[in-house]
Structure formats: C-alpha cells, structure tokens
Amino acid sequence: MSSESQVHSSAGASQSSHQSYNVGFLLAAILTLVPFGLAMYPSLPRQLTFLLVLLCAVVQIVVHMLFFLHLTTAREQRWSLVALVFTVVIIVLLVGLSLWIMYYVHANMLGL
Template sequence: MYKQSQIHSSAGTSHGSSRSYMIGFIVSVVLTVIPFALVMYPSLPRHITAWAVIALGVVQVFAHLKYFLHLDTAQEQRWNLIALIFSVIIIVLLVGLSLWIMNSIHHNMLAH
C-alpha cells in the first residue's frame, strides 16, 4: 500500500513525500551550483564549460520531472509521459527545422 507520508489526489496517484521533495531540492541546488561555479571560476576551456552547463541543465530537467512533477513510468502517469514526449518532439522539430531554414536562407543569401 502507500506510505502515510505521501499525499494522494482523488485519483489515488502519489504526489510525493517530504523526503522526495527534499532529495529533489538538494539535487536541484547541486545541479545549479556546479554550473554557476564553472562559469564564475573558469578552469575549463569555454566550449567544455558550455557543454557541461548544457548537460547539467538537461540532468536538472529530468530531476525536476522525477522529484517535483512525479513523472515516471507508473500506469497512472503513462498519458502524462506520452504528452511530455510528444511536446518535446514538437519543440525539437520546430526549433530544429527553424534553425535549418534560417541556415539555408543564410547560405543562399551569401551565394548570390
């Protein structure tokens, strides 16, 4: 059954516990402090720092999805997960294709 420290909605899905929120908060703070320190006290080349900040940002997005939005592969969360994946695909297509179009236009303008 469910732990007593968890809060439940009317649908019976879990909304986390104090421990889960605290772990999420600590992970988020660590994943914020590391890129901040990398930028404020540069010790790596700029391109490595940029990729490290991006990678830690992606990890932080997943930490927020797990610990704060409680998105997982549980049966109750399937439709939310599918909606998230669909949204990410649409955003990647929109941004990626827009960049491709702008690059193509830029290339064609330089050719003439």
C-alpha cells in the same frame, strides 16, 4: 483498528513525499551551483565548460520531472508521459526546422 492503520500509512506516505522533495531540492541546488561556479571561476576550456553546463541542465530537467512533477512510467502517469514526449518532439521539430530554414536562407542570400 483499520482507521488507525490508514493514519499510519498516510503519515508514512507524507514522510516519504517530504523526503523526496528534500532530495530533489538538494539535487536541483547542486545542479544550479555547479554551472554557476564554472561560469564565475573559469578554469576549464570553454568547450568543456559549455558541455558541463549543458549536462547539468539536462540532468536538472530530469530531476525536476522525477522529484517535483512525479513523472514516472507507472500506468497512472502514462498519458502525462505521452504528452511530454509529444511536446518534446514538437519543440525539437520547430527549433530544428527553423534553424535549418535560416541556414539555407542565409547560404542562398550570400550565394555560397
């Protein structure tokens, strides 16, 4: 009897996993089509279009992390989340400091 309940519980987990993937795919497709439509049919000001595309990109990153990579704040995922935060900090530092250095080199070369 216990093996029968295990089969039903694993089938339920598989069903919810498929539903999670389907929801993630639908959200990812919508978040791809919206910026594509904004770029193909420009009807908004450029700054607003840029901000909407950037917002869709950030939301799509979150959708991919939640629905496909299954990154949550659960205890089992703690180290994966720490590694992700560390990676983001390193990338922000690398890009930010590189831009800062290039700005000051450019300013000093022109004598501004």
